[in-house]
Amino acid sequence: MADAHSLDALTDALRRLPGVGAKSAARMAYHLLQHDRAGALQLSVALSHAVEQVQHCELCHTFTEQRVCSTCLDPARDRSQLCVVETPADQAALERTGAYRGLFFVLMGKLSPLDNIGPHDIGLQKLFDRLGGVHLAVPDMVFPPVQEVILATNFTAEGEATAHVIAQALRDSGLQVTRLSRGVPVGSELEYVDLGTIAHALVDRRNTLG
């Protein structure tokens, strides 16, 4: 395929997708050109359109095409609660539970010293500014100071470190700062749950009589 430079360029570009190596990229390029040229053009347009349109919500930092996302603007949401997550995918998972009616703040990352990602890179200052309350001019809308910050970063080393740093920074703020509970997943059998999880479930055990 020495004389199909645009095919090589396509394969190289596909390799920039996360989790796609040389063989997968070649297979994708082959599939698109042989079986789905319409899909290739659709993807091309979707990519340039998304890069052009998608920005960050001024309040919660998630992806949106507006200045402020529809979740933040929703008057039915409880503005006294702010749930801090790492990514829009985590936010979507919480939304799907239907168990949360407060607002979000999306870090768009997590602290990761090994990758040189510090507090500045994940917009912690933006989070702290948000906590004090915001007044939007257009549309005219007031977001009072937050009363509870729910830390819902992942239960990985980086996610725990991120939650810890935020909690420490808010130690003297007078805010209620909570963390999602650790414990045994619903539907699982103790025999197959890892020991660390069982240990945490023991430490965080709750009084069932109320």
Add this chain to the structure above:
Amino acid sequence: MADAHSLDALTDALRRLPGVGAKSAARMAYHLLQHDRAGALQLSVALSHAVEQVQHCELCHTFTEQRVCSTCLDPARDRSQLCVVETPADQAALERTGAYRGLFFVLMGKLSPLDNIGPHDIGLQKLFDRLGGVHLAVPDMVFPPVQEVILATNFTAEGEATAHVIAQALRDSGLQVTRLSRGVPVGSELEYVDLGTIAHALVDRRNTLG
């Protein structure tokens, strides 16, 4: 993310890539928009450019940007041999061995009755036309009738069926029709080779004294 339609459109478009499900597509879209917008634009351009430029070689059917690919035009290649493969990736694998100096014919598929893919869909008539020889006007170049057809389709059910159909069609053509040998992979220990392969290696055993 209810108000980022272009993000949803991008996620949908990414799902058209082979092997990419809903979660992978969402992760790819997130990665591109958060960490690699330059990569997203590069991929967008590469896709539209490839769809526009890449066509099939008139002689061997592989991907090329010219009418006839550089492999077919290479005067150093043995034009009496034609190796039939399923995809450009298979062709590339054979090329990397450095053990073949003849020409190729790329089926761009394989017979697959379950998927409704018959002889017409993989261009078998084009292959049979090619075997009789071709005279290119520009550049002025003669491809004499082929003397040996080497069937190098995959050793899967569909690849074997494809090889069988081609071999049967060429039964009375007077051409030499060969198939890549089946056998024990180089470097492997018999203990770990599957029984079907060992059985084939026994049937196809060769005389080491020449």
